[in-house]
Amino acid sequence: MKRVDFRLEPRGKPSILLLAGIPVLSGLVALVLALGLLSMTGAPLGRAVLLLIEGAAGTPFALTETLTRATPLIFTGLAAAVAFRAKLWNIGAEGQLYVGALAAVAVGGHLETPSLVLIPLIILAGATAGALLLLGPVLLKTRLAVDEVVTTLLLNFVVLLFVQMMLEGPMKDPMGLGWPQSVPILDAGMLGQLVPQMRLHSGLILALLAAVAVHIIQRHTFIGLEMRAVGGNAAAARFAGIPVASTLVITGLMSGALAGLAGVSEVAGLKGYLTSDLSPGFGYAGIVVAMLAMLNALAVIPAAIFIAGVFVGADTMSRGLGISSYFADLVVALALMCTLVGSLFLRYRIRILRIA
Amino acid sequence: MIEAIEIIGQANFWAAAIRIATPLIFGVLGALICERSGVLNLGIEGIFVAGAMSGWLAVYLGTGLWTGVAVAAVVGALCGLLHGVFTVLLGLSQHVSGIGLTMLATSSAYFGYRVAFPTVTSPPRIEPFAPLNLEILNVIPIIGPALAQQTAMTWLAFACVGAVALVLARTPIGLAIRAVGDNPAAVEAQGLSVAGLRIGALAAGSALMAVGGAFVTMSAFNAFYFGMINGRGWVCIALTVFASWKPGKALLGALLFGAFDAYQVRLQTLAGGVVPGQVFLMLPYLLSILALIAVARRADYPRALMKPYIKGER
Numbered sequence: 244m245k246r247v248d249f250r251l252e253p254r255g256k257p258s259i260l261l262l263a264g265i266p267v268l269s270g271l272v273a274l275v276l277a278l279g280l281l282s283m284t285g286a287p288l289g290r291a292v293l294l295l296i297e298g299a300a301g302t303p304f305a306l307t308e309t310l311t312r313a314t315p316l317i318f319t320g321l322a323a324a325v326a327f328r329a330k331l332w333n334i335g336a337e338g339q340l341y342v343g344a345l346a347a348v349a350v351g352g353h354l355e356t357p358s359l360v361l362i363p364l365i366i367l368a369g370a371t372a373g374a375l376l377l378l379g380p381v382l383l384k385t386r387l388a389v390d391e392v393v394t395t396l397l398l399n400f401v402v403l404l405f406v407q408m409m410l411e412g413p414m415k416d417p418m419g420l421g422w423p424q425s426v427p428i429l430d431a432g433m434l435g436q437l438v439p440q441m442r443l444h445s446g447l448i449l450a451l452l453a454a455v456a457v458h459i460i461q462r463h464t465f466i467g468l469e470m471r472a473v474g475g476n477a478a479a480a481r482f483a484g485i486p487v488a489s490t491l492v493i494t495g496l497m498s499g500a501l502a503g504l505a506g507v508s509e510v511a512g513l514k515g516y517l518t519s520d521l522s523p524g525f526g527y528a529g530i531v532v533a534m535l536a537m538l539n540a541l542a543v544i545p546a547a548i549f550i551a552g553v554f555v556g557a558d559t560m561s562r563g564l565g566i567s568s569y570f571a572d573l574v575v576a577l578a579l580m581c582t583l584v585g586s587l588f589l590r591y592r593i594r595i596l597r598i599a
Numbered sequence: 600m601i602e603a604i605e606i607i608g609q610a611n612f613w614a615a616a617i618r619i620a621t622p623l624i625f626g627v628l629g630a631l632i633c634e635r636s637g638v639l640n641l642g643i644e645g646i647f648v649a650g651a652m653s654g655w656l657a658v659y660l661g662t663g664l665w666t667g668v669a670v671a672a673v674v675g676a677l678c679g680l681l682h683g684v685f686t687v688l689l690g691l692s693q694h695v696s697g698i699g700l701t702m703l704a705t706s707s708a709y710f711g712y713r714v715a716f717p718t719v720t721s722p723p724r725i726e727p728f729a730p731l732n733l734e735i736l737n738v739i740p741i742i743g744p745a746l747a748q749q750t751a752m753t754w755l756a757f758a759c760v761g762a763v764a765l766v767l768a769r770t771p772i773g774l775a776i777r778a779v780g781d782n783p784a785a786v787e788a789q790g791l792s793v794a795g796l797r798i799g800a801l802a803a804g805s806a807l808m809a810v811g812g813a814f815v816t817m818s819a820f821n822a823f824y825f826g827m828i829n830g831r832g833w834v835c836i837a838l839t840v841f842a843s844w845k846p847g848k849a850l851l852g853a854l855l856f857g858a859f860d861a862y863q864v865r866l867q868t869l870a871g872g873v874v875p876g877q878v879f880l881m882l883p884y885l886l887s888i889l890a891l892i893a894v895a896r897r898a899d900y901p902r903a904l905m906k907p908y909i910k911g912e913r
Binding site: 251280332383387389390392397398400401404405407411530569570572576577584586587 | 706891
């Protein structure tokens with residue numbers, strides 16, 4: 244009897260074409276799968292696709308909206324990419340985003356100083372808050388061997404409750420007509436608009452700079468090398484004399500700070516004040532962005548724009564056709580699964596074996 | 600102060616504790632089966648949601664309650680199979696695949712709910728499992744009436760604890776599952792299929808998780824709400840470590856957590872607005888983290904947990 248089996252054979256360095264092609268293909272396959280599901284519900288497929296594309300990139304307004312939505316995703320995508328590279332499973336970007344935003348309004352809502360002082364202070368406060376929130380789980384991991392996945396995940400829920408508590412209590416805006424929202428950030432603390440009349444703000448510039456900075460750190464510095472070594476094989480890294488624990492701590496501080504900046508840019512760039520529904524899951528979507536980018540800092544930018552386009556386009560589609568906007572979440576989840584399978588082809592080639 | 604202590608003597612408090620514990624019992628049992636076989640299943644949070652939604656929907660569409668539970672179990676098992684293909688057959692990251700599964704199962708459930716009910720504002724309801732009212736238990740003080748109020752699904756959870764303990768400890772298949780999580784090469788040498796055992800464990804464990812989710816919409820409540828699972832799945836992952844992968848301790852851990860959660864709610868009303876309610880709501884999550892810290896040092900993880908097994912590789 245003939246039996247067909249398959250084997251995964253390791254491959255050498257993947258070509259640039261493969262590196263770029265697989266994420267693009269994964270994103271497209273995810274879209275096609277989701278649209279296939281959509282057509283099963285009886286929705287007019289052609290119009291759905293049209294609305295999706297039009298909503299994401301059809302007009303200058305749509306484009307700026309997509310870039311606005313991409314801004315926090317670049318930050319959270321970088322946060323996940325930095326951490327995952329060192330095999331530090333930070334699933335807590337959502338919580339770090341919220342403490343970053345909380346710190347930003349705490350500083351930016353009260354400190355009467357010129358922009359040149361206030362904006363850097365807000366950025367510093369948000370980044371520090373995010374970094375400190377992740378420091379706890381990282382130290383628990385390095386000192387007490389507590390798994391960071393569960394601690395970072397559970398802290399997301401704790402932080403959201405904490406933010407709600409602050410917004411209903413000490414940080415509630417007395418002028419907010421009773422709504423649980425923070426005081427607005429002073430005008431001097433707001434990141435400027437990039438395009439007049441549009442919501443796009445200079446948080447995007449900050450995000451792009453962050454991506455370049457992370458890229459340089461990962462590729463051209465010693466700590467970047469250490470992070471990759473720890474992620475590749477922690478035991479071997481330790482044997483080679485790399486301080487694994489302190490490398491993980493630095494990785495964690497960087498990752499948390501990046502996620503905190505997502506919160507900063509959302510409140511100081513877009514909303515102006517903090518509410519407890521600031522993030523529709525940017526922290527979790529950041530994981531998908533990072534995976535689509537194959538954990539490459541610069542590739543996080545197009546990956547974030549793609550995911551943002553899906554979200555913004557799906558909004559338009561759901562308004563136009565009465566389809567739930569949970570469709571976007573479905574595409575994002577499918578994109579993660581597709582990329583994960585796709586990543587296999589980077590490391591292995593599949594050899595079909597026929598056994599007689 | 601006295602009132603805070605009196606709570607512990609109330610049957611209603613213990614009834615609530617057991618009610619809160621029930622989905623966690625299913626969840627921790629499911630998680631420990633997966634992890635005992637060597638695979639971390641972070642899909643649990645999404646499987647809870649998918650089980651809650653699919654079981655409830657089946658009943659809403661006219662099937663019996665137990666058929667609904669079976670539907671949830673099948674949906675859960677399918678999720679487990681998907682995770683198995685990704686992590687066992689393809690050897691992909693168990694962390695990322697699990698998170699992806701959670702996102703996929705959650706968004707599918709939410710999207711499916713919105714497809715079925717595009718415009719409803721108040722969630723449609725079903726006739727849920729009724730309390731069994733086992734009068735005979737009332738002779739036992741406090742705990743007796745608390746148990747008597749429970750539904751058949753809670754008793755199913757208790758039965759599952761015994762069944763999982765028995766299967767893992769006393770049957771060849773249980774031995775094989777434990778072995779494959781500790782030393783897959785040895786299992787392979789015995790002529791057993793590592794992939795088959797792990798995928799089987801994932802399907803079975805995930806089915807239990809989904810039944811836990813179904814309990815929430817079919818017994819604890821009578822409708823499906825967005826965000827109703829709210830981290831219960833992640834709590835189970837923490838409790839699994841706390842229970843050191845043992846079914847008996849899983850029951851204990853879930854009941855302790857349930858008691859704490861029920862206590863927190865009652866304390867909140869006692870505190871009467873002096874302390875913000877969120878402080879109390881945070882406690883269960885913080886407790887889970889503390890439980891993890893308490894046992895982390897001596898946690899005896901299955902040796903091959905999170906290590907994909909590829910034939911011929913060492």
